[in-house]
Amino acid sequence: MAVDLLRRTGRDLDDLQRRLGDWLRSHGALDGVLAVERTRPAEGAGTANETVLAECRTTRGTRGIVVRLTVPEAAAYLDPDLERQAAALRWVAAHTAVPVPAVYGVDPTGEVLGAPFLVTERVAGFVPPDYPNYNTAGPLHDLPADARRALWQDALDQMCRLHRADVSTVDFLEPGPVPLVRYWERMADWVGERAPLGPLAGVRDWVRAHVPADAPAGLSWGDARLGNMLFAGTRCTAVLDWEMVSLGGPTVDLAWWLMFDRNHSTDAGVDRLPGLGTRDETLDRWRAGTGLPVVDLRWHEVFALYQLALLRAGAFADRARAGLPVPGDDDPRSVRRLLDRIDARLEDPA
Structure with missing residues (x-):
């Protein structure tokens, strides 16, 4: 799953952590970013994106974040558009009562981390799993x-x-x-x-x-x-x-x-x-x-x-x-x- 995808891309999480912290300080929606820490691949997050979890330490405390990177060789969809996804999340948050993760930033260029990425809030909770089937376990x-x-x-x-x-x-x-x-x-x-x-x-x-x-x-x-x-x-x-x-x-x-x-x-x-x-x-x-x-x-x-x-x-x-x-x-x-x-x-x- 996500761990296997990380092995395939060979991404250096320490380097990602440093680059992401620098980018969030100048481009993200979080104020007072000090550092990105405890970066790790998300278990069971699927293979359409490379999904990474991290902690973002700010002057107001520490927040959990999710980083989703598009990986062309593993893409499930043609022309994945992270800016459209970010726009959808922002629109739903602003115009409905449906709970969605806050968007902290999106980079469609791929120049910062080597792939386009979307950074969102990490929300607490459990997901009914596909594997094992939620009707049988979990x-x-x-x-x-x-x-x-x-x-x-x-x-x-x-x-x-x-x-x-x-x-x-x-x-x-x-x-x-x-x-x-x-x-x-x-x-x-x-x-x-x-x-x-x-x-x-x-x-x-x-x-x-x-x-x-x-x-x-x-x-x-x-x-x-x-x-x-x-x-x-x-x-x-x-x-x-x-x-x-x-x-x-x-x-x-x-x-x-x-x-x-x-x-x-x-x-x-x-x-x-x-x-x-x-x-x-x-x-x-x-x-x-x-x-x-x-x-x-x-x-x-x-x-x-x-x-x-x-x-x-x-x-x-x-x-x-x-x-x-x-x-x-x-x-x-x-x-x-x-x-x-x-x-x-x-x-x-x-």
Whole structure:
């Protein structure tokens, strides 16, 4: 994960610590920076970014910070844009009650640390893990059912708050689902340079031909799932990972949430933990919390599965090229399984 990525980049953390301290003193949003200390790789932070934790000592005390560096050879997304992510975090903090980490600085040039980076506040809390599956182990699993229910409700309510937001002041994203679809068409071309798209090419054509004309407008977090939220007890303390933020509409997030709920339960061959909402309960609470209708859900769910299939096809191609094992077709994580789910959803008009 992040530790392996650090080994691959060969980054000197002592040097990073010194350079980052110098940069924060002159460019960051923190006042009175004295030094950056206790720099270390973040365990289990994934491979799309190189994630480093540190302490920033200032004249007003010490603050925990998170540094996310883009690594081109490990990029999961085409043209990652840290400035857009920073703009999204700042906008959400200023215009909604949704908790997000404070932004302390962003450098898109790569000249300071050898890679573009984003520095944010480190928020306390636990993340329901992907590995091991949060339905089988971990802090969420260990909560009693009524606490899990309260946590699930708060998590979904945070997403609803985001989806109710007036986005008329968002000037850093293009409105509507069409720009989002176009981005994923470029993603498909990029992934296709490393892995054959096969049946995904046909899904791409279907997605393009059926873009909804009347889906609700609004902000999409982009990677909406329990695994991208921090919790203290049953309360969400931060909504994380804004790489895929767009104005593609709230239903983009709803479909992504439903997909990952199934990934961690039905598709993984395990039961959803008592207290976590079912599909119907999720739809009902989302409708009530946003005041929006659920329309064109089939298109949005196919689109979500298509995006995840492209991400996995690219990641698995990279693993194979590095001589690492790749999930077989019978593995729940395989692209084949996602294609089967796409076929089933296309046959279901609901």
